[in-house]
Amino acid sequence: xxxxxxRFDRSLELIRWIGLAQRKAAEEWIxxxxxxxxQGFVLGHLARSPGAIQRDIxxxxxxxxxxxxxxxxxxxxxxxxxxxxxxxxxxxKRVYVTPAGEDLIAGFDEAxxxxxxxxxxxxxxxxxxTLHTLLTKITAELPRPTxx
Numbered sequence: 001x002x003x004x005x006x007r008f009d010r011s012l013e014l015i016r017w018i019g020l021a022q023r024k025a026a027e028e029w030i031x032x033x034x035x036x037x038x039q040g041f042v043l044g045h046l047a048r049s050p051g052a053i054q055r056d057i058x059x060x061x062x063x064x065x066x067x068x069x070x071x072x073x074x075x076x077x078x079x080x081x082x083x084x085x086x087x088x089x090x091x092x093k094r095v096y097v098t099p100a101g102e103d104l105i106a107g108f109d110e111a112x113x114x115x116x117x118x119x120x121x122x123x124x125x126x127x128x129x130t131l132h133t134l135l136t137k138i139t140a141e142l143p144r145p146t147x148x
Contacts, residue, residue, distance in 0.1 A: 018119060025115035026108075033104050038063070038071055043097055043105050046081060051094040080104060 030040035038061060045060055046052060058068045072095060075081040080101035083093040097105075120128055 021119055022112070022115060025118075026112060029108060029111045035104075038067075039075060040105070040108075042068070042071060042075070043080060043101055044108065046095055046097045047102060047105060050096050053092065053094055057095065075101070 026040075027037060030037060033040075035043070041061055042057060045057065049056075054065055054068050054072065057072075058065045061068065072081060072083065076083065078100075080098055081095055082098055083095050086092045086094055120131075123131065
């Protein structure tokens with residue numbers, strides 16, 4: 001017997017499988033726009049937090065300032081972000097998504113909602129309500145994940 005077959009008999013493995021399906025949908029959407037996962041993440045963060053500084057971007061993306069600098073340079077070359085000096089201080093720049101960057105990532109949330117609908121399609125409304133209730137009960141005592 002294949003050991004992976006038993007793996008999906010456990011509830012939490014099934015939940016991870018669902019998470020992988022969601023992540024795959026997000027990664028495909030990002031890849032269709034010729035973005036890497038980190039680039040998509042940073043554009044999304046900047047759309048929600050315009051004017052972030054590079055140090056903050058490194059913190060939320062859990063990467064180094066050098067990596068963020070390289071990533072931003074690539075996004076700048078594509079015209080998707082711009083860095084602006086703050087009060088003439090060239091050492092302290094804030095980063096903004098350009099209109100082209102906003103256009104490129106527009107629709108991401110809707111695409112993820114469509115993926116969720118596809119995943120939940122086998123369930124009727126009562127089953128969805130039950131699933132939500134059970135998952136809410138399970139997660140009630142867990143630490144809340146941070147967004148960004």
